Structures are given as structure tokens and as C-alpha cells.
Amino acid sequence: MTYIDPHIHMVSRTTDDYRRMALAGCTAITEPAFWAGFDRSSPQGFFDYYRQLTESEPARAAQYGINHHCWLCVNPKEAEDPGFAREVMSLLPEFLERSNVLGIGEIGLNKNSKNEMTILEEHLAFAEERDQLVLVHTPHLEDKRKGTLLIMDAIANTKLKPDRVLIDHVEEHTVADVLDRGFWAGMTLYPETKCTPQRAADIIEIYGTERLWMNSAGDWGDSDPLAVPKAIVELRRRGHSAETIRTATLENPKTFLGQSPRFDAGDA
Ligand SMILES: [Zn+2]
Numbered sequence: 001m002t003y004i005d006p007h008i009h010m011v012s013r014t015t016d017d018y019r020r021m022a023l024a025g026c027t028a029i030t031e032p033a034f035w036a037g038f039d040r041s042s043p044q045g046f047f048d049y050y051r052q053l054t055e056s057e058p059a060r061a062a063q064y065g066i067n068h069h070c071w072l073c074v075n076p077k078e079a080e081d082p083g084f085a086r087e088v089m090s091l092l093p094e095f096l097e098r099s100n101v102l103g104i105g106e107i108g109l110n111k112n113s114k115n116e117m118t119i120l121e122e123h124l125a126f127a128e129e130r131d132q133l134v135l136v137h138t139p140h141l142e143d144k145r146k147g148t149l150l151i152m153d154a155i156a157n158t159k160l161k162p163d164r165v166l167i168d169h170v171e172e173h174t175v176a177d178v179l180d181r182g183f184w185a186g187m188t189l190y191p192e193t194k195c196t197p198q199r200a201a202d203i204i205e206i207y208g209t210e211r212l213w214m215n216s217a218g219d220w221g222d223s224d225p226l227a228v229p230k231a232i233v234e235l236r237r238r239g240h241s242a243e244t245i246r247t248a249t250l251e252n253p254k255t256f257l258g259q260s261p262r263f264d265a266g267d268a
Helices: 015-024 043-062 082-089 092-096 114-129 141-156 175-180 197-207 227-237 242-257
Strands: 003-005 026-032 067-072 101-108 133-137 165-167 184-188 212-215
Touching (some): 003 242, 026 101, 067 092, 092 101, 101 114, 141 165, 175 197, 212 242
Parallel strands (some): 101 133, 165 184, 184 212
16 A cells, blocks of 8 residues: 655654655655744754755655655744744745745644734745645644634635645544635544544545545654554445545545645655
């Protein structure tokens, strides 16, 4: 089986994880810029992070035959100080030129604060001006539905087309709103908390596979870089067709990400 993990934070994973993912059939990944488990103390910290995302991770992934791509932004967890965030954003134009960058992400909201919203709107304007694909982070737990609706309203105030925006971390109570408004939706799989492979299978059984993908969001915290293959096993156990599984874990990521000529699924 061949699959794509379209949202995983490999900067916090070991080389062994690349090996295990390759053995499980992963041929391509995309890594959104996010919080690295600590607040960076200067824009220079982001400069080095963007170098890591565009230089060292692609080289590390290539050792295992995995094509590495990334998304760049100031994540909402570190966007509480607009002056600092704008300084970091001034680095983006230069890095957007790099060959594995697919667009702007993961932008969005974390605590639904006013400052986060200001910086989200500035990222959206930036993406609109440069016709970039967008990958969106939605808040976890109790703020999720409210934050998801706020983000979709902010996007609706731009000329960004919904089919060029993926809204990630959807769950049972947000997926219908996201799909109804024409966006792509991502399910983030976690070992126990939030959306598990079992809940993702339930969501596919209710909503189908159109414009829906799944990812591991493997990062510095409790997470599982093999979450997508585990969901594949769960779907297979429930008797879903090879076509359904392939659509959710390979074809849908290819269709959305393939809107960037830089995306290479690596499954030829
Ligand atoms: Zn993430």
C-alpha cells in the first residue's frame, strides 16, 4: 500500500520514524510550519526553522525515498505579539521561492484571540496576493467549532478559493460545515485523544471521502507517525473497498496538493 501523510512535523521525529513510514508505504509528506514545543525567542529562530524545513528535512526524507514538502507561516500559538509575528512574516517571501514549499500554513487560530485573528487575516491577504495554497490549523477541544467558523468567515472575506484551502483537525462537529462551504477537510489522527483512527473511519462512513483526507500530525507530543497506515488497517477491517481507502489516503492528497506544480507524490 502506498500513502501520503499530508501533515506531519518531522523536525520533531527521529530518523527511525522516516524508516518506519517508508516501510509502511509512505512516499510523500507535507510539513506545515508550526510550534516546535517551545516559543522561539527571536525571528532568527524562525529563519533557522524555515531552513530546516526547506533544506535538512527534505534531505533526511530523501534517504528513505520519501518526498518532503512544507508550508510556511507564523503559527497561531506564536502570533500573540503582532509586531514579532510581522517581523517573522517578512522572511516569508524569500523562503516561498524554495522548491519544496507548497504554500502558507498552518495558519489559523489557537485560542481564538483578537491578536491571532489579526495575524491570520494578514496571512490570508499575503496568500491571496501571491495566489498560494493554504493549510489551516483549527483550535483543539472546546474552542474548535467557534474557531473553525471564525476562520471560514475570515477566508470568505478574501478572494481565496475554497478548493485551494484545506481546513485541518476537523472532527465530527465541524466536518460538515467545512465540506458544505467547499473547503477540503483534514482529519488529524491521534493515538487516544482527539480524532482516533476509529473515529476517522466513522467520519468516512458518515460523510464519504470527497475532499477529505487524513494525517498523523506527528509532532513533539504524544502522537503516532504511523497513524495513517493504522487507519488504513481499520478501514480494511471494516470491509471498506480498496478504492475508498486509496481515495482518502492517496488520491485526495494528490488532487489537493497537486494544485502546486511543486508537489511530487513519488508513487509512480
Ligand atoms: Zn500541525
